[in-house]
Amino acid sequence: MDVIVTPTPKLQGELQALSSKNYTTRYLLVAALAEGTSTIYYPAHSEDSDAMRRCIRDLGAIVEEDDEKIVITGFGRNPKPVKELDVGNAGAVLRFLMAIASLCPDVTFINRYPESLGKRPHDDLIQSLISMGVSIEHREGKLPINIKGGSPKGGHIQVSGNISSQFLSALLFLTPLLAEDSEIEVLHDLKSKVVVGQTLEVLEQAGIVIHADEDYMRFRVPGNQRYAAKTYSVQGDYPGSAAILAAAAVTESDITVHRLVENSKQGERAVVDVLRMMEVPLSHNNDIVxxxxxxxxxxxxxxxxxxxxxxxxxxxxxxxxEGTSRFYNVENLRYKECDRITDYLNELRKAGASVEERQSEIIVHGRPEGVEGGVEINAHFDHRVIMALTIVGLRSKKPIRIRDAHHVAKSYPIYFDHLKALGAQVEWVEAGQGE
Structure with missing residues (x-):
C-alpha cells in the first residue's frame, strides 16, 4: 500500500504515545528467560514486538494476552529445541535471539526479507558466539543463519561495538545463564550506548546482576544466574513520537502527547531538546509534551x-x-533497514530538499519557504524513513506519494491513524492505483 500525503497547514489534538518497542521486546525476552510467570502491562503492538512474541512462543514460552497486558510463563535457560525461527524484518529480535538460540542444538533463522534485514551484517555477533564454542553457518554474516549450540561457554568474550550495540545486548542477555562467569570486552567504539543502558535497566529489573564499567566498554557477568519472574509496565515510545512531534514543529499546531517520561533512558527523548534548540514552542511536564x-x-x-x-x-x-543544520556521528544509520543516510537523502532531494551527506554526517540547508513535492518517493521498506518523509509531505507545496508505506507497521502500525486524528491529510491507496 502507498500513502498520499497532502500539504496540511494545521495539526491539532491529543494523543497517547505508543508504547515503547525497545522496552517491549526486552521485557518479552527477559520474561521468557525467567522460570515462572511474568506480566507485561501496555506492551507495544508492532511487527517487531510481534516477531519476538512469535519466536519466544516457538522456543517454549506460554504467551497469553488481553487488551491491557501479556502474561508469559518462561522457559528459563532451557528453550525448546526448534528447527526454524522467523524474526520477520526485526534486526534487534534476530540478534538477541541468535544469542539465546545458542542454547539450542540446531536452529536456522530464515530470510524472509532479502532486500532489507537479509542485507544487514551480523558478523560481529557471529564471531563472539563462535569464540564461545557455538558452531554457526552463514552467508557472509547474513541470513539465513544456522546455529548449532547447546552448551555455549562463558569466560573472556570480545565483541565489536562499532556497527551496532545490539550485538553487545545479545551477549548481556545470554551470559548470566551460563555456568561460567564472563567478562565482555567491547572492541573499537560502541554505538548507541544509551540503548545498552535500556538493556541493563531491564536486566536489573529482572533480577540479573551485571557489573559495567562507566564507559560501557567492559562488563563482568556472574554465571549461574536466574531471571526472576516479574511485573513490568512499558513506557511511551520516543522514537515513534519523535515523528509526531517533528510534524507538529513544521506546521501551525497545537498538539499534546501523553506518556512521554521526562527522565526516560530512551536516547530519543532528546528530540524534545533538539526541537527546543530549533526554537519550537513546547513544554514537557508531568510526562506530557x-x-x-x-x-x-x-x-x-x-x-x-x-x-x-x-x-x-x-x-x-x-x-x-532557517540556516544549515548538521547531524553528525550518525554512521550507524547506514546499517539499518536501509542505508538511512544515502537512501533517505536521495528521497528528500526528490521532494525538493537541499541536503548533503558525509560518511557519518547529514547536512541540511533549510528552506523555510517549503519544498515543491509533487513526486512519488521510495521509502526503501523502512518504517523510520516512511514516518520522516511524511513530515516533509505535510509542508510540501504539492502532495507526495510514499511507496510501500504499510511497512510503517514495523514499529508504529497506527502512525497514519494518529496523524489523521490530528488533522493531517493522508490517504492510503493501492500500489499502482491512480498512477
Missing part, C-alpha cells in the same frame, strides 16, 4: 549517536529550518 508550533524553526548542530531512531525526524524538521 505540548507543542504550539508556528512552522518557524532555526538550524541546529547535533550529535545523533544517542538518539539514532529520532535523527530522521529531526532531519525532516531541519528541511524547513
Amino acid at each position: 505540548t507543542i504550539k508550533g508556528n512552522g518557524k524553526l532555526k538550524a541546529v548542530e547535533y550529535d545523533g549517536d544517542n538518539a539514532t531512531d529520532a535523527v530522521l525526524a529531526m532531519v525532516a524538521a531541519a528541511v524547513f529550518a
Whole structure:
C-alpha cells in the first residue's frame, strides 16, 4: 500500500504515545528467560514486538494476552529445541535471539526479507558466539543463519561495538545463564550506548546482576544466574513520537502527547531538546509534551549517536529550518533497514530538499519557504524513513506519494491513524492505483 500525503497547514489534538518497542521486546525476552510467570502491562503492538512474541512462543514460552497486558510463563535457560525461527524484518529480535538460540542444538533463522534485514551484517555477533564454542553457518554474516549450540561457554568474550550495540545486548542477555562467569570486552567504539543502558535497566529489573564499567566498554557477568519472574509496565515510545512531534514543529499546531517520561533512558527523548534548540514552542511536564508550533524553526548542530531512531525526524524538521543544520556521528544509520543516510537523502532531494551527506554526517540547508513535492518517493521498506518523509509531505507545496508505506507497521502500525486524528491529510491507496 502507498500513502498520499497532502500539504496540511494545521495539526491539532491529543494523543497517547505508543508504547515503547525497545522496552517491549526486552521485557518479552527477559520474561521468557525467567522460570515462572511474568506480566507485561501496555506492551507495544508492532511487527517487531510481534516477531519476538512469535519466536519466544516457538522456543517454549506460554504467551497469553488481553487488551491491557501479556502474561508469559518462561522457559528459563532451557528453550525448546526448534528447527526454524522467523524474526520477520526485526534486526534487534534476530540478534538477541541468535544469542539465546545458542542454547539450542540446531536452529536456522530464515530470510524472509532479502532486500532489507537479509542485507544487514551480523558478523560481529557471529564471531563472539563462535569464540564461545557455538558452531554457526552463514552467508557472509547474513541470513539465513544456522546455529548449532547447546552448551555455549562463558569466560573472556570480545565483541565489536562499532556497527551496532545490539550485538553487545545479545551477549548481556545470554551470559548470566551460563555456568561460567564472563567478562565482555567491547572492541573499537560502541554505538548507541544509551540503548545498552535500556538493556541493563531491564536486566536489573529482572533480577540479573551485571557489573559495567562507566564507559560501557567492559562488563563482568556472574554465571549461574536466574531471571526472576516479574511485573513490568512499558513506557511511551520516543522514537515513534519523535515523528509526531517533528510534524507538529513544521506546521501551525497545537498538539499534546501523553506518556512521554521526562527522565526516560530512551536516547530519543532528546528530540524534545533538539526541537527546543530549533526554537519550537513546547513544554514537557508531568510526562506530557505540548507543542504550539508556528512552522518557524532555526538550524541546529547535533550529535545523533544517542538518539539514532529520532535523527530522521529531526532531519525532516531541519528541511524547513532557517540556516544549515548538521547531524553528525550518525554512521550507524547506514546499517539499518536501509542505508538511512544515502537512501533517505536521495528521497528528500526528490521532494525538493537541499541536503548533503558525509560518511557519518547529514547536512541540511533549510528552506523555510517549503519544498515543491509533487513526486512519488521510495521509502526503501523502512518504517523510520516512511514516518520522516511524511513530515516533509505535510509542508510540501504539492502532495507526495510514499511507496510501500504499510511497512510503517514495523514499529508504529497506527502512525497514519494518529496523524489523521490530528488533522493531517493522508490517504492510503493501492500500489499502482491512480498512477
